[in-house]
Amino acid sequence: MKTKQSSLSLLFFFSLLTFYFSPELNATIRYVSKTGSSTPPYTSWATAADSIQKCINICEYGDTIYVANGVYKEKIVMIPGLSLIGAGMDSCVIDTRQFPATTDFYSVSLNNNSLIEGFKIYCKRIDWGTGIYVYGSLNIIKNNKILFAKYGVDIYTYPLGYNLIELNHVINTDYGIYCSFTNSLISNNIIIYPNVGLSSGLYNKSTYLNNVILYPNYDGFDGFTHNSILKNNFFLYEFRGGPLGSNTGISSYGDTIINNAIIGWPSYGHGFSGNSATLKNNHFENNYSAIQRVGGGSDLNFQYNNLWNNVINYTNFSADSTNIYRDPMFVRSDSLDYRLQKFSPLIDAGDPTILDLDGTRSDIGLYGGPFGQRYIYQDLPPKPPVNLxxxxxxxxxxxxxxxxxxxxxxxxxxxxxxxxxxxxxxxxxxxxxxxxxxxxxxxxxxxxxxxxxxxxxxxxxxxxxxxxxxxxFSSINDYPITINDYYLYQNYPNPFNPTTKIGYRLKEDGYVKLYVYNIKGELVDILVNQYQQGGYYEVEFNVGNSLQTVPQTLIASGIYIYQIMVRGRGDIPVFTDSKKMLFIK
The missing domain is CATH 2.60.40.10 (Immunoglobulins)
Incomplete structure (x- = not known):
């Protein structure tokens, strides 16, 4: 289903674009190409500039620059009123990794009334520099890919400037998108492998809509102040080291948090941590503690949320009866499809004062509410029974x-x-x-x-x-149990991308090792390596969280082998088995 763009996003976007549709008398279209020259005025592809910054330096307010495919090893300083449009976020590259690292390093900086779109931007490394720095208002940053930066996008627009940041991919950063002294719209961005996905600094009143934050090392959202609005964002965090509780889906001290989905790592992190916030229509799953109230401040306004499969639902907090604790019946959570199935208990179970796009009472979860998605509920079969x-x-x-x-x-x-x-x-x-x-x-x-x-x-x-x-059965009158009391299940789904689950059953206590190998026999990941009691277990294998932790070298499509080895009393091997699974990109 196509996501319905929120009315707020559209109004905001068009208000920012008004100056583009008011042509300047002297506005000029210019061009940049790797085969260009250093001779202005760069007004055609035949006379294009060989440098983005050279072209910017002769531009005036209202000009537009088109940049051809290629790698441009230069830092970019925009001028007010300029539109800088690259040929695509995977083929038009601004690469600043060769420059010396400094604390105020920027790959691209914007002032006022500017647009940058269609670039892949390599900054420096995860602990130095900023991919795109915004220090003015009425800027648009969209359809860019930003990699290896302390700040993917850093917005500082005192006093409370307005900007639109949407449809960007931000990968391997300390902070994905950092906002302070701004009232911006952060919409439909994908942030992967940050330490902190979305960070709200001083005097931030921004609105965050429909963003996806995958595998933050610490917080999906870190709210330093309490004026932000988070709606329909998806947070998926996993164990990446560190002490218990160092991972948090949302850390907030007064923000408004509605219709988000926070999926954690079982027995590890917190879905929400903080106080004074308003939380409605959210789904919390697979967290050690779904809701942890910490610090002073007022109590949480916590209503009409769903909490499922968490080790502890509440720490230092008691919720009212509007909250539910049910299997959400997602379409396919293993493929990150968090739409609700028909007959899900989350349908029409949200705050009755909040309506879905079709005018009915809001659903709980990622696609409910006025900024969610309109789709048809599928009537799917149940999951296969387990632990027979x-x-x-x-x-x-x-x-x-x-x-x-x-x-x-x-x-x-x-x-x-x-x-x-x-x-x-x-x-x-x-x-x-x-x-x-x-x-x-x-x-x-x-x-x-x-x-x-x-x-x-x-x-x-x-x-x-x-x-x-x-x-x-060994004889007519003797019925000893010789069933598969140790069992390694076939993974599901299979084929898979990017995650799959592997189940196994232990007859008795033992030391369990569960490894994943590629077809060459090389170790890809260690899923289990610990002593466990008898019973049924299920573990997730995620290609993005394997031992090959650099995203550029994620495992290739193909067949993989997972193997279980169990040692019982006296460290004696009691069970081993292996099965194949297929990863398809």
Whole structure:
């Protein structure tokens, strides 16, 4: 579905563009090319400048510069009223990595009424310099890619200047977008691998809409002051080292935070940390503590949020009954598709004073509210049941599995066969139950039996089958359990991009190693390397968070092997297995 641009964003954007549609009497279009010359006036591709800054130096207010593909190793200082348009964020490059590092280093600096669009900008490194520095008002920064900077975009526009920062990609920075003394619109940007994704400094009253912040080392949003508005932003952080709680989705002391999704790392960081803020219609998942109230200030205005699969929902805080704790039923969270399925408990469950784009009560989550997205809810099958186990007694087998958490779950179908790798269909359907256990009373002798189960929702959609469970009988009167009590599941989804989940079951306590290798046998990542108690476990493999941590060298498409090794009592090997998975970019 196409994202609906917010009315605020459009009005803001057009107000900034008014001066572009008021032609200056002496406005000129100029050109820059790697095959150009040093002879002005650069008014055609045939007479283009060989340097961006040389062309800027002869420009006047209202001029436009078009820059051809190529690598331009120079720092850029814009003049007021200039439009600088590159040929594309992946092919038109401003590279300043060769310059000496200083604390006030800028790859590009803007003053007032300027536009920069369509560039890849290499700054210096993550602890030095700024990709684009804005010290004026009514500037537009859009469709640029900024890499390796202390500040990807640094906005300082005293007193409270207005700027539009949208549709940029900011990668490997200390601070992705830093705002102070400004009232800007930060919209539809993607920020990857920052220490802090969005940072709000002194006297910042900016609005943040529909941004995506992936894998911050510390905070997705760090609010130093309390006047910002965050709506429909997506924060996904993972464990990247450091002490417990050093990762936080949103750190805020008074900001307004509505319809965001904050997805964390289980047993590690905080979804929200702070006080005095307003939080409504947000979704918090996979955090150690979803909400942590710290410091002084007033209490949180915390209503109509959903908290799911967090180790602790609240620290130093108690929420009211408007908040819910349900499986959100996302379309495919493993592929970062956080739209809601039909029958999700988050539909029309938000603040009743906030409306969706279709005029109904707002949904909780990323796509609810007036700045969200209009889409059709899909009625998808449930997830396959997991952790299928069995207890065998004389003349009967009791199957058990984990309960599905989808709101529209109806019942489970049990399938049985005498043959391995069988198909779960009408010919092998053996029984049904609404419980999470099923007893098979044996009325004859068997050498082997194989079982699978599926989950069926109230609309009749049936999940893919669970893993296959094998039981081998050694004699007519003796029923020892020889099932796959240690088990390595097939990853899901498969193929995948960029994440997949790998499940495994341990019969007893043991030391577990779970490694990922490429097809050459080279180690790609270590997913588990610790002592664990018996039971079912699930771990995520993310290509962007593998041992190859530099984004430019992410693993290539192809087949990968994941292998589990378990050592039991006395450090004796008790189980090993491996399976293939397919990564497709």
């Amino acid at each position: 186990t069995a207890l065998v007694d004389t003349g009967r087998i009791m199957l058990r599995w984990n309960r599905n958490t989808e709101a529209d779950t109806s019942h489970y179908n049990i399938f049985r066969s005498l043959n391995p790798d069988f198909t779960a269909d009408s010919t092998t359907l053996f029984g049904s139950t609404t419980d999470t256990f099923f007893v098979d009373k044996l009325n004859q002798e068997y050498e082997r039996l194989y079982y699978k189960i599926t989950c069926v929702d109230r609309q009749g959609n049936q999940s893919n089958p669970s893993e296959e469970l094998a039981i081998v």
